Amino acid sequence: MKLGVNIDHIAVLREARRVANPDPLDALSICKRAGADQITIHLREDRRHMQDSDADNIIALSSLPVNLECAIEPSMIDIACALRPHRVTLVPEKREEVTTEGGLAVTGAQPKLKEAIRRLQEEEIEVSLFIDPTLEAVRTSVDLHVEWIEFHTGKYANIYAMLYGNLAKTHHTIKALELPRKVLKQMLDDELRNLRLLSCDAMELGLKVAAGHGLNYQNVQSIAEIETIEELNIGQSIIARSVYTGLEQAILDMKALLIR
Numbered sequence: 001m002k003l004g005v006n007i008d009h010i011a012v013l014r015e016a017r018r019v020a021n022p023d024p025l026d027a028l029s030i031c032k033r034a035g036a037d038q039i040t041i042h043l044r045e046d047r048r049h050m051q052d053s054d055a056d057n058i059i060a061l062s063s064l065p066v067n068l069e070c071a072i073e074p075s076m077i078d079i080a081c082a083l084r085p086h087r088v089t090l091v092p093e094k095r096e097e098v099t100t101e102g103g104l105a106v107t108g109a110q111p112k113l114k115e116a117i118r119r120l121q122e123e124e125i126e127v128s129l130f131i132d133p134t135l136e137a138v139r140t141s142v143d144l145h146v147e148w149i150e151f152h153t154g155k156y157a158n159i160y161a162m163l164y165g166n167l168a169k170t171h172h173t174i175k176a177l178e179l180p181r182k183v184l185k186q187m188l189d190d191e192l193r194n195l196r197l198l199s200c201d202a203m204e205l206g207l208k209v210a211a212g213h214g215l216n217y218q219n220v221q222s223i224a225e226i227e228t229i230e231e232l233n234i235g236q237s238i239i240a241r242s243v244y245t246g247l248e249q250a251i252l253d254m255k256a257l258l259i260r
């Protein structure tokens with residue numbers, strides 16, 4: 001199981017004070033040393049954490065493949081084509097959201113999405129679609145001829161948090177308190193089964209499958225056991241742990257959980 005380390009959260013800390021440190025560029029050699037397989041960065045349209053210069057430097061200097069997440073807006077696709085990362089993951093973006101809350105609306109494949117994919121592939125950049133785990137989204141991704149899909153694991157992570165703790169930090173606290181544990185356990189099993197079946201379908205249909213969002217040291221193992229998922233992209237939990245352990249150890253700890 002490959003690990004993409006999403007280093008955006010380093011820039012979140014820096015931008016909180018609008019200073020020069022911590023610089024996400026300094027994470028590259030540490031990620032490599034700790035055995036990360038990929039660097040993942042999200043260049044948001046509002047540039048609230050990663051800046052253009054970060055993306056530019058990281059893509060130029062990383063010895064690991066870089067997976068650039070961005071919106072399908074033509075102006076972002078211009079930047080992605082110029083930066084030429086190894087892969088671009090197309091994600092939905094809302095200005096008011098704290099983080100990417102759901103998958104791309106791929107169904108109906110708006111002309112904008114098709115055009116973004118066409119332009120990136122013309123530059124020989126692999127394209128991944130960040131989608132909700134539904135059969136419809138998988139089938140549409142196949143029709144769009146992308147190389148990768150990444151399943152949004154937010155629903156799984158939220159149910160896990162409701163069931164096993166960390167409740168105060170989910171957006172679903174009130175609903176969770178109303179649900180019996182048995183129901184939550186069933187919901188978690190259903191979500192895992194859904195991810196397992198869909199990743200198998202996607203692989204058989206020729207897609208490479210990644211997953212990410214909300215994965216952490218407690219909930220990651222069941223996802224890591226799904227053999228048809230090739231890669232996980234994980235950010236917040238790794239960077240949060242690194243505050244106490246250092247980044248190298250935080251990545252090593254996560255890698256240890258991904259061994260199947």
Ligand code: PXP
Pocket residue numbers: 006008042069089091099100130150211212213214215233234235236237
């Ligand atoms: N994958 C994608 C496409 C994302 O947008 C994000 C969040 O930026 C992640 C993975 C990582 O999510 P988290 O920070 O919750 O681990």
